[in-house]
Amino acid sequence: MAPRVVIIGAGPAGARAAEVLVGARHRPIVIDEAAASGGQIYRRPPSSLARAYEKLYGFEAQRAHRLHDAFDALKTRVDYWPNSTVWNIRGRRLDVITASGSTNLNWDRLILATGAMDRVIAFPGWTLPGVFTLGGAQTALKSQACAVGERVVFLGTGPLLYLTAFQYAKAGVQVQAVLDTASASGKRKALPGLVSGGRTFLKGLYYLAWLTAHGIRVVSGVTPIRAESGADSALAALVWRDGRGHEQRTACDALAFGFGLKSETQLADLCGASFSFDAGQRQWLPVQDADGRAGVDGVYLAGDGAGIGGAAAAELSGARAAHALLRDLGRRDSATHLTRINRRLRGFERFRKALDERAFPFPAGLASEAADDLMICRCEGVTAGELRNAAHTDGARDINRVKALTRLGMGRCQGRVCGAGAAEILAKTLAVPIEEVGRLRGQAPIKPLPLSHFISEVAA
């Protein structure tokens, strides 16, 4: 009997993995949290809010179209589980919450294409009503055809900052400012590497030129000071410091912010994958071999969930994971595909490095210098001061000990939001390299689950 292959995630990586497997006459099970394939980047709106691809995805319309079509064409040849969350992996078993209840299934081979989320740094006012992540703001626009505000400030760093601002402006929203924490000089130094990105780089330049040409203020080297609320306690302005040290105030009714992306690695963690610290991306990532094997028997990694590479690279690494899987099942021609795909993926590496390390570096200092009274973990209301106190007074040397002593990372998000910034604060407090404070361990369920979901169980 053919081995049961399960793919978790139907974004660029998961969809391409499914396509390769179907091409080799497998019938994978594809489990995805969303109602339709496409992942975050090519998220599809519900049919009542359908719009033209050009309107939804801009330059990426063709890519989005191709990916959607490719996956839709597989529909009769895969077992597709939309609206389903894998909340636990233990050995060869997956526990899944579907629209009709909880169930579980066993796998023989597993491809994890779990994607990424916004990387957040806390700053004063970040929990005010009206403050969103960049990804959240983009999802609202793409999926729900609504803007997070009427006068929006975009803050943070990374390609998504410019892309989201561009999409908002194109949609007719008043973009008050685009404020990048990365310096202009870093971007200049990154140029040689960025140029290797070719078309992707040119698109980035276009967004920037378009924003500037439309009179939108774009500033590099900024430091957020605080988001301020008005009389109705909703967001009224962002106060920030420019590169020359001058304090500025920009009025807004919404703020979208984010500092790059972080990989969603909880399922890899529950699988038993080893992790290593990636200095360039400044995050812990599941260890993989050159073809995406996770080092756990039968588990393969693909897409941004295994390290941030962007959508185009994710499509390739999704196909790569599937070919590695096929190769492990004895298929000979997969080796040729692997060589070809890896050659293409190497082309992305230089560009990625220039993006992560020079053009849009993670502002670790901004995270680690949080004032003592700033709330870092919003689920549990833990401040930077309490975190530092756990290190100074209670001897915590590891982020999991901080969690045990303060509840940081114990709430609804399980540290997915606060973990990155908290680790920076702890490392700075202890004066040790960031990797020495460890990482928050993944625990089931990886997303909050209503208890009622367990009451009406569907047959496995």
Next chain:
Amino acid sequence: MSSIDVAIVGGGLVGCSAALFLRQRGASVVLLERGVCGSQASGVNYGGVRQQGRHLAELPLARRSRGIWAQLKELVGADCEFIASGHLKLARSEREMEDLENYAREARTYGLTLDLMDARALGKQFPWLGAGLAGGSYSPEDGQANPRLVAPAFAKTAKAAGADIREGVEVLEAGFDGCLFELRLSDGTTVRARRLINAAGAWGSCLAGQFGEAVPEDVMAPNMCVTDPIPYFLVPNLGVCGGDIYVRQIPRGNVIFGGGVGIANRDALRAHPLPDITETAVRLAVALVPRLKTALLIRTWSGIEGVLPDALPVIGPSATTPGLIHAFGFAGHGFQLAPAVGAVLCELALDGATPTPIDHFTIKRFAAKPAAAPGSGNVNKKERLCA
């Protein structure tokens, strides 16, 4: 090489409280913990502080411990979120109700007063309870605390009082030369002590084995769950006859519940909850308190508990080695007892006797079958003593 008065192996709540009480009486103390204090069962348990329902032999210890819990703030500078929110044990049949009545009668002779309630009284006082209950027994003195805070608080206070708390240090080999205990440690050093306290929890039998005391200690992993915060209504810590579900809510709103067991890996020092057990616990919890249905499960976890065949701990002097004192195998109900166990260990180490009756917990109850010549050979060739 100089020797100290007492070496303690294990930085759980038992070991940490023993360290503090020993320092209060001026003894020199080294506590050896291979991880950090309170990171195993002491730190990840349910957090119930409960006398009700214990084996009657444990009640004197539990009563003594309750006195220490009341003094926590004075003792360790923090209340560790201990609140006497009450413990309500529920009967789901008339027969179980009879058991509760019998227990209440016997507990009274130990000074523990329990209020019996019939189904009507339950419904009136706790209208959020589900259907199908025959009655309950309410223990007003009992309650709950935050387990993650208690052992670290004891360790910190003991350290401030002069105890030598060594974290990240493993005991590789333990022996007794007839006068002193000698512990060879993973950091290359050796500790010599006149008394040795074995507070190694689920690994207690491994250390006992070094002294020729074979104890059939198994391990188990209570399956624990927690929800996101919901409005505070569930004040008493809830249990049931049979123990298949237990539920408490903390004032900030999270509901913590457990029932059944996951997987304990004693060698890897890790425990995992199991999804089927979690689902069963969810169903039982919602049946008991239907209002929980709308809460969100945000995390499951487990820890490694040592369990002896009668599910009672070993507490008291070694049967083979003078000066060795055991306290391990608390089978998932050691959290409430631990502070008093620490006090008892201190007395046993310094006075050779304790006023608290502990005979029931003697290691001699397991037919002593020497595993090795006592104290002589250090026969354990394994890299890790307790693995």
